[in-house]
Amino acid sequence: MGQPKKKAASPAAQYFAEVLRLLRTAKGRSQNELGDVMGYSGAAVSAVETCAKPATDEFIEAAEKALGAGGLVLAAAKYLRLERYPEHFQGFVQLEQEALSVSSYCPQVIHGLLQTKEYAHALLSCAFPPLEDDEVEQLVSARMERRALLDRRPICVINIVIEEAALRCRVGGPEVMRAQYEYLLACAQRPNVVLQVMPSSTTGHAGLQGPLTVLETPELTTLVYMEGNGHSMLVSQPDEVGVLARRYAMISRQALRPEESIALIEQLAGEL
Template identity: 35%
Template sequence: MSVDAEAGRLKGEADEPGWEVDPDDEWGVAVITTVGRQAKLRREAVGMRAAEFGAAVGYGEDLVYKIEGGKRIPRQWYLDRADEVLDAGGLIAAAWEDVKKVRYPKKVRELAKLEAQAVEIGIYESNGINGLLQTSDHAGALFEAMQPPYSPDEVERMVVARVARASIFERSPAPALSFVLEEAALRRPIGGTMVWRQQLERLLEVGRLHNVVLQVMPLNCETHSGMDGKIELLKFADGSAVGRSDGAFNGRPTSEPKHLRILELRYGTIRAQALSPRESLAFIEKLLGET
């Protein structure tokens, strides 16, 4: 299933006209407010009341006002339908090019931008399965279990955003990707048996890609250089890089050469201590067979 199809499957494109806008995301608020205002002006220009317009597109008057007031992020199908109903000649539908840039939470957008630019990514995940590797159901189970709890709207938005990041596996030219996951994380049946099985199957699918190296850190490893937590390393075409580790430099991203050398040393050592890629895939296959 493609990333777009998976994202659309999560809740159904026609179930809700969009997500609540994060008031702390200034750029996102500005974009959504502008799009909503343009839609409202077009509706008023053709002499259609909000209730009448809502009935035409299949939604209540209150939701129409939320979108026009910049309080809710519209989906692409909503803009397409509004364009058709208001005979806008493509002007409203074209707003999707701006909306899609801010539809996900700000932190996710910033991370996805870096991932999209990277030519090489290395990740050691200490507690769970990395977000790039998660299925939508696995991600949903994780978000739903968080405390304090997220609203269903927030959970859906974050899951869709996480699934969209997986488009990195469809990039051309393909970046070089390597992951080291803990055995304990693979054994934890997040979301129940079926969700767990689907997640293991996804790991096997990704781990067999020509540009991906997937390794497992076994529980019986007597020497482990990753006990300080997660490590992320991203390298770019111009030779620059950025890295972050839970246990170094206050957990903040760093581009300092001496800091990057330390993270690269730690990550390289962790990879050497983990099972080989071939052994790792065999381990996941065995685990899948046991579920």
């Protein structure tokens, strides 16, 4: 029985490898010479250039600095980093990172933009079928990168409504949740973040039809993103977007006010 075929490198990985090789040879450096400047072995540089191994964030930053690339290495890495996300999510994450505003209703888990590393790791470790350890680490790293949106300039306005049940689900255990609650409270103090909780005592509300995210793009277009079980949908038709945007507005009105939401999260933290 023959050995299984090795999975071919993605176009983005091949493009990054070619950019790295061209910049290196333009500087007249061997793989060993570049590796010495970067703090890596020549074999490590070769592994990236041949797509035998993926480039880590640390490798990318070191290569940009060592080559004085003027942003070319970082630009090529943009597409490489995008592949760390699930395929169905890659299109959305680009829109999210450029958005003027992000408004999300989260019925099951805490929004990815507001997750701690430990919470994200515990959550992804619950996936079924189970993920390999390196897959979990890659997805956690990608999720943490999304949090750059919180500090982006120009500012992105972020509105999040989370179901109380999602907050009460002790993903990863008490210590993970304690840190997660603290992080949520810190995020809620940001001037560009509005955090609300939909209380379990609510007898019914507009969010029962499922999660959704409303985005305002730099072109002042409104889009709505929905996902579940590894599938996603991006809605752009104005009439459909209008209905879903109004649904989110109703969800926000039915949720606790921000100050009440903060008090509830503080209460949950005190229960641990």
